Amino acid sequence: MTHTDTAARKGWMGLLAKAPPARLAALMPDLPDHSLLRAPEIGAVMVRGRVGGTGAPFNLGEMTVTRCSVRLACGTVGHAWVQGRDKAHARRAALADALMQTGRAADVQAAVLHPLAAEAAAARAARSGKAAATKVDFFTLVRGEDA
Amino acid sequence: MYVAVKGGERAIDNAHSWLAEERRGDPAVPELSVAQIREQLALAINRVMAEGSLYDPDLAALAIKQARGDLIEAIFLIRAYRTTLPRLAAANPVDTGAMAVDRRVSATFKDLPGGQVLGPTFDYTHRLLDFALMAEGAAPVAATAPADGAPVPRVTGFLNRDGLIEPALPDDTPPPDLTREPLELPAGRPLRLQAITRGDEGFILSLAYSTQRGYGRTHAFVGELRIGAVAVECEIPELGFAVEIGEITVTECETVNQFKGSKTEPPQFTRGYGLVFGQTERKAIAMALVDRALRWQELGEDYVGAPAQDEEFVLSHCDNIQATGFLEHIKLPHYVDFQAELELVRKLRREAQTLQEAAE
Numbered sequence: 211m212t213h214t215d216t217a218a219r220k221g222w223m224g225l226l227a228k229a230p231p232a233r234l235a236a237l238m239p240d241l242p243d244h245s246l247l248r249a250p251e252i253g254a255v256m257v258r259g260r261v262g263g264t265g266a267p268f269n270l271g272e273m274t275v276t277r278c279s280v281r282l283a284c285g286t287v288g289h290a291w292v293q294g295r296d297k298a299h300a301r302r303a304a305l306a307d308a309l310m311q312t313g314r315a316a317d318v319q320a321a322v323l324h325p326l327a328a329e330a331a332a333a334r335a336a337r338s339g340k341a342a343a344t345k346v347d348f349f350t351l352v353r354g355e356d357a
Numbered sequence: 358m359y360v361a362v363k364g365g366e367r368a369i370d371n372a373h374s375w376l377a378e379e380r381r382g383d384p385a386v387p388e389l390s391v392a393q394i395r396e397q398l399a400l401a402i403n404r405v406m407a408e409g410s411l412y413d414p415d416l417a418a419l420a421i422k423q424a425r426g427d428l429i430e431a432i433f434l435i436r437a438y439r440t441t442l443p444r445l446a447a448a449n450p451v452d453t454g455a456m457a458v459d460r461r462v463s464a465t466f467k468d469l470p471g472g473q474v475l476g477p478t479f480d481y482t483h484r485l486l487d488f489a490l491m492a493e494g495a496a497p498v499a500a501t502a503p504a505d506g507a508p509v510p511r512v513t514g515f516l517n518r519d520g521l522i523e524p525a526l527p528d529d530t531p532p533p534d535l536t537r538e539p540l541e542l543p544a545g546r547p548l549r550l551q552a553i554t555r556g557d558e559g560f561i562l563s564l565a566y567s568t569q570r571g572y573g574r575t576h577a578f579v580g581e582l583r584i585g586a587v588a589v590e591c592e593i594p595e596l597g598f599a600v601e602i603g604e605i606t607v608t609e610c611e612t613v614n615q616f617k618g619s620k621t622e623p624p625q626f627t628r629g630y631g632l633v634f635g636q637t638e639r640k641a642i643a644m645a646l647v648d649r650a651l652r653w654q655e656l657g658e659d660y661v662g663a664p665a666q667d668e669e670f671v672l673s674h675c676d677n678i679q680a681t682g683f684l685e686h687i688k689l690p691h692y693v694d695f696q697a698e699l700e701l702v703r704k705l706r707r708e709a710q711t712l713q714e715a716a717e
Binding site for chain 1: 406407410411412413415416439442443444445446447448449450451453454457458459460467468472473474475476477478499500501502503504505506511513524525526527528529530531532533534535536546547548550551554555588589590591593595596598599600601602603604605607609611628630632634
């Protein structure tokens with residue numbers, strides 16, 4: 211895989227991992243023929259921070275993660291590591307990852323990834339809009355002796 | 358003599374079925390769903406995730422429901438659950454500088470790039486009971502304003518530019534993990550931070566407060582407090598590169614503290630650091646103060662015997678699951694231990710009486 215391919219794959223895998231499971235299920239109701247290389251497995255990933263934000267790493271605590279690996283009938287392999295404990299989410303994300311490496315990439319892009327990306331961007335914009343409304347505008351009061 | 362006893366199964370079963378009935382409360386009142394708890398008791402969820410040391414809002418909500426709102430019991434349930442999960446990997450450290458901030462305030466600079474963003478805060482509320490919440494009403498709607506999307510740089514970064522504050526230099530030493538190896542002292546800062554971030558909020562708060570009142574004073578200012586979402590990125594072994602696997606909300610607090618300087622260091626500000634799962638700002642501020650107090654040795658400060666300076670004291674007592682386990686075990690049957698004590702007291706009394714009679 212070339213560098214650009216890796217960057218693109220990182221992008222869609224991240225998008226699928228962060229997608230609301232119910233939304234992904236709605237966008238991907240039909241699953242293509244596949245076999246499970248690794249059945250959906252629930253586990254934990256240790257999340258880390260850095261001392262002072264930029265220094266030495268330390269363990270912050272774990273998060274639940276579900277991983278899954280699938281093989282399509284054509285032999286293409288897809289992987290998923292997704293936040294939470296939703297096995298169907300992990301399976302769909304792995305299938306989407308596999309399909310994105312096949313001739314059906316454009317269909318998946320249009321039917322699944324584009325809507326997910328647009329909704330994620332809208333959700334983020336809505337939240338930052340609320341934050342922006344709570345930004346303080348300081349103004350200096352005119353002091354008595356200056357009046 | 359050791360006497361094995363059995364019995365109590367029926368009483369225990371009945372106690373638990375009564376517990377289930379009490380948990381449900383009046384059946385005429387609608388039952389709480391886990392989703393309602395997750396959405397409407399979000400700060401309780403955050404505390405359970407932080408101290409349970411497992412980020413999963415649905416599980417935290419379930420634990421709170423099962424524990425009847427007893428948050429330490431809920432944390433206990435989460436800690437027990439997490440031990441059943443295989444550890445798949447350790448993620449790359451989160452980049453809090455790239456946080457999508459809900460809230461970001463600084464007590465040290467009024468005008469700063471990115472501004473003072475209050476977010477959904479209790480600050481400046483009047484702390485008067487709002488009886489309107491007793492009635493069901495339309496869902497409230499937050500105001501919005503155009504967001505500029507500009508980055509929100511770290512406050513310590515501005516001070517760093519002039520060398521006025523100690524830097525936090527990048528380092529990739531794998532951190533020790535107290536969930537894998539027993540706690541050893543001296544702990545070092547990464548292990549201390551892991552212990553404190555999952556430590557009891559009340560205990561960390563009180564220790565932090567004690568430093569403010571003079572027991573190991575560090576003159577802390579909140580340089581920056583930020584709350585928001587960060588991506589979690591993890592190396593995927595089957596791929597050989599890192600992928601974002603999710604997004605979590607965290608609270609980060611950086612304190613700016615006085616430092617006199619030493620023979621080798623010019624006078625400069627020093628730092629305390631707090632990072633906690635969820636919107637948990639009281640805990641994050643307290644964590645930063647306790648972190649700073651524990652750094653006395655590294656910074657060549659005096660040990661004044663304050664509890665917050667005592668690493669062994671802080672780390673051995675901050676975990677509320679260890680604490681409650683040991684505390685509450687004394688209510689369980691100690692019949693044999695007590696029988697031995699009883700025999701001993703009786704024997705001592707007999708001896709004392711014999712001595713007294715002999716003296717008379």
